[in-house]
Amino acid sequence: MSERGLRIRGHHLICLQYFHGQGYSAEFAHHLFTIVDRFTRGEKGVAVVGADDVCIACPSYALEQCAQEPESEHAIRVLDALALEMLELDEGQEFEWGVATLSVQRIIERWRALACEGCEWEEQCRALIDQTAGYRRR
Ligand code: SF4
Numbered sequence: 001m002s003e004r005g006l007r008i009r010g011h012h013l014i015c016l017q018y019f020h021g022q023g024y025s026a027e028f029a030h031h032l033f034t035i036v037d038r039f040t041r042g043e044k045g046v047a048v049v050g051a052d053d054v055c056i057a058c059p060s061y062a063l064e065q066c067a068q069e070p071e072s073e074h075a076i077r078v079l080d081a082l083a084l085e086m087l088e089l090d091e092g093q094e095f096e097w098g099v100a101t102l103s104v105q106r107i108i109e110r111w112r113a114l115a116c117e118g119c120e121w122e123e124q125c126r127a128l129i130d131q132t133a134g135y136r137r138r
Contacts, residue, residue, distance in 0.1 A: 004094055005044035006035060009052040010083030011076065013045070013095075014111055016054070017104045018125040024059050031057035039097035047089040049080040079115055086111060105132060 008016070019036060023029030035054060039045065050073070055061045060068035066076050086107045089095060104111075108129055116122050 005046050006038060007048045007052045008035075008045045008054065009048050009050060009076070010080030010087070010089075011115070012052060012054045013047060013087065013089075013100055014083050014104050014108070014115075015121070015125075017101055018128045020124070020128065022121060022124050028057050028059065043097075045095050045097065045100070047084055047087075047091060047093050047095055049077050049084065049091050082115065083111070108132075 016032070016036060016039075019032050021029055021033075023032055032054065051061065051065050055066060058066075060066055060072070065073040067073070084091060087100070087103045089103075112129065116125070119125075
């Protein structure tokens with residue numbers, strides 16, 4: 001964590017909103033719960049492009065970057081940048097979790113069309129995204 005808050009890469013800022021226990025390992029899922037808990041207790045975040053405070057507990061994290069697949073880090077940085085652009089956040093900008101939640105709800109349908117297809121977690125997220133769709137349309 002930086003002195004300014006939890007460092008969160010762009011696409012994680014969106015994905016974390018729909019986290020409900022899934023993860024690459026039990027330890028990693030516990031780490032994600034801890035991060036969400038800290039945010040809901042009022043801790044601030046800093047938007048980043050690249051490895052963040054989520055990645056550090058991931059089994060695929062190596063040499064300070066995502067090593068899930070050979071080109072993962074580059075491809076995910078593109079996703080991070082897209083997420084920050086859609087959320088109207090600059091790299092290095094601080095954010096509050098509650099404000100980020102509302103911002104994600106505003107863009108989630110477009111994000112889903114652009115970024116979620118083929119993601120291994122798409123199925124788990126779908127029900128939660130659909131559940132919150134009603135709030136956005138009111
Ligand atoms: S290291 Fe890669 S797979 Fe793991 S949390 Fe970070 S971006 Fe996701």
